[in-house]
Amino acid sequence: MNIAVCVCQVPDTTSFIGFVDGVLDRSRVNEVMNPYDEYALEEAVRLKERFVGSVVTAFSIVSASAKDILRKALALGADRAVLVSSSIQTGEPYLTAQLLSKALITFYIGSIPDLVFCGKHSTDFKQEQVPSMLGELLGIASVTGVTTLNVSGKLLHVEREIEGGLECLDVQYPVVLSAEKGLNQPRKASIRAVMEAKKKTIELLPISIDETSFIHMSSLEPVVRTKKCHFLQDEKELVILLSKDGVFC
Numbered sequence: 001m002n003i004a005v006c007v008c009q010v011p012d013t014t015s016f017i018g019f020v021d022g023v024l025d026r027s028r029v030n031e032v033m034n035p036y037d038e039y040a041l042e043e044a045v046r047l048k049e050r051f052v053g054s055v056v057t058a059f060s061i062v063s064a065s066a067k068d069i070l071r072k073a074l075a076l077g078a079d080r081a082v083l084v085s086s087s088i089q090t091g092e093p094y095l096t097a098q099l100l101s102k103a104l105i106t107f108y109i110g111s112i113p114d115l116v117f118c119g120k121h122s123t124d125f126k127q128e129q130v131p132s133m134l135g136e137l138l139g140i141a142s143v144t145g146v147t148t149l150n151v152s153g154k155l156l157h158v159e160r161e162i163e164g165g166l167e168c169l170d171v172q173y174p175v176v177l178s179a180e181k182g183l184n185q186p187r188k189a190s191i192r193a194v195m196e197a198k199k200k201t202i203e204l205l206p207i208s209i210d211e212t213s214f215i216h217m218s219s220l221e222p223v224v225r226t227k228k229c230h231f232l233q234d235e236k237e238l239v240i241l242l243s244k245d246g247v248f249c
Helices: 035-050 068-075 093-107 130-138 191-199 235-244
Strands: 002-006 009-011 018-020 023-025 031-033 055-060 080-085 115-119 141-152 155-162 165-172 175-179 202-206
Touching: 002 035, 031 035, 031 068, 035 055, 035 115, 035 141, 035 175, 055 068, 055 093, 068 080, 068 191, 080 093, 093 130, 093 202, 115 130, 130 141, 130 175, 141 165, 155 175
Parallel strands: 002 055, 002 115, 055 080, 080 202, 115 175, 141 175
Antiparallel strands: 009 031, 018 023, 141 155, 155 165
């Protein structure tokens, strides 16, 4: 079984996030593997351990100087790591899905892997678009926000939480699955695994696409949260205050 896992980098939530002239100041930002991608990778490795002969390959669109995320994927159990190189800025989900779909087809020589795992979303922008777009571009089914996965032969029993309930689905290979928190408990890499990962080769896969971005981010600005505090004597004064603010007609 060929299993592909798409991983990305996000700012560590404990990092200081600053802005300079509308541009994110990355000098004090520590980049880490997207937490939801860790659930995806863990599930892929568990399937590899269950089904003999399976191969897990991690794919990421990062700069050449940011290979640590792929090193971590290898330390956590991935067999191969592929750095997808492109001159296109991939801040837009559609372009990211385009690059990943072409990278998968190129790497697997025109075919599609049996399983493609992604995180539910990245913790920076939380757009939740890439997994569904990737499935559409590959021409295969996709299920997002997976909380339970059971494999029985060629059939995959999938559960996902929806508003007010639980949705149960049966799907077949190939399929794109995005992992939700709670799907599993990601393992910690041992020191030995980390050292061995440093010796492994990270494969470079140049990809070009004839697409232009539909979205251009001109700047980023921090949210300004200001609160007004009023001390009132009784409910009549409250009604008057709310009326002035336009809450009541």
